[in-house]
Amino acid sequence: MELAELSGPGFTSLPVDEGILKDRLKKSEDAFHSRLQRIEYGKYLLMMDNTETGEVVGCSAVKAGVGIDQPFFNYRIITLAQASHAAGNLRFDMDALVLTNEYVGCTEVGTLFLKANHRGGGAGRLAAQSRYLMMAAAPDRFGEKVLAELRGVVDENGMSPFWECLGRHFFRMDFTEADRLSATTDNQFICDLMPKYPVYVDLLPPEAREVIGRCHSDGVGAYKLLQWEGFEFDRTVDIFDGGPLVATQKRHLRTIQESRVVKLEAGDVESSTEARKGLVSTDKYPDFRACQAQILCQEDDVAITSKDIFEQLKIKPGDKVRIWLRS
Numbered sequence: 001m002e003l004a005e006l007s008g009p010g011f012t013s014l015p016v017d018e019g020i021l022k023d024r025l026k027k028s029e030d031a032f033h034s035r036l037q038r039i040e041y042g043k044y045l046l047m048m049d050n051t052e053t054g055e056v057v058g059c060s061a062v063k064a065g066v067g068i069d070q071p072f073f074n075y076r077i078i079t080l081a082q083a084s085h086a087a088g089n090l091r092f093d094m095d096a097l098v099l100t101n102e103y104v105g106c107t108e109v110g111t112l113f114l115k116a117n118h119r120g121g122g123a124g125r126l127a128a129q130s131r132y133l134m135m136a137a138a139p140d141r142f143g144e145k146v147l148a149e150l151r152g153v154v155d156e157n158g159m160s161p162f163w164e165c166l167g168r169h170f171f172r173m174d175f176t177e178a179d180r181l182s183a184t185t186d187n188q189f190i191c192d193l194m195p196k197y198p199v200y201v202d203l204l205p206p207e208a209r210e211v212i213g214r215c216h217s218d219g220v221g222a223y224k225l226l227q228w229e230g231f232e233f234d235r236t237v238d239i240f241d242g243g244p245l246v247a248t249q250k251r252h253l254r255t256i257q258e259s260r261v262v263k264l265e266a267g268d269v270e271s272s273t274e275a276r277k278g279l280v281s282t283d284k285y286p287d288f289r290a291c292q293a294q295i296l297c298q299e300d301d302v303a304i305t306s307k308d309i310f311e312q313l314k315i316k317p318g319d320k321v322r323i324w325l326r327s
């Protein structure tokens, strides 16, 4: 609840609602324990704690398949070529927004949030990358394509220029109310009220055009991490705030590609000059865990780390884990 409150308006996936958050935790437990009718229903929530204080400091999540149990809508930006010989060889392009649900079945990463005093120091990377290590542990649980939606431009009062110029005409409510409904209902209201025809971008006021595909200033760090990982803007934006959707193939995810499975032993790595910073994950379900560690690679398939990492991950020396080393 504290993380939900801190995340503020427009952070759709963390609504300040105890019932919804409890349900998410329950759903996550069910997913990790494979207690689901269909694997695509999996909604995995990772919570990050500061192992020195025990404080919960952040979270991140993976939804195995979007659009399966409720519709998933976006605007795709299409380009229409305008040309006329009759008008004196006029030739230019115009963009239009088309409502789509072409991402049905894709895996979504999101809900990345950190308390302000824990940003920097690699915590954001841990929150982001642990999701890909989790996917690497059981790739069949997830889709071939992975996407992320970034929060669009919205001010601290919940005013979104894109919404004011477009959505408001069709929904006749505030952005925060529409955002709340989309986080807490089955989204039938979107099917009912969204405009059915393409929207020409040139007909929108400049303040709305300006924020199409732009992310919230709080999301810039997350956007950079996603790009580092291999995600690219997919010419698709959020239907309410115009924020960008980025996507990539699962097999191209950099953390997955650069990670490997090793046997982990305990040893003194603090004094070693060859040890490198990286991440270690348990590489298994249901008790998936990941943490930052100082890692010394021995052979291709053996690595050494300090004793406390075994306590943090609740594993024993000799166990197989997945590691990723920082370059």
Ligand SMILES: NC(=[NH2+])NCCC[C@H](N)C(=O)O
Binding pocket: 012, 071, 072, 073, 074, 149, 178, 179, 182, 183, 187, 238, 239, 240, 241
């Ligand atoms: N910022 C928002 N709340 N947008 C509406 C939800 C959009 C999302 N792609 C979905 O269909 O679930």
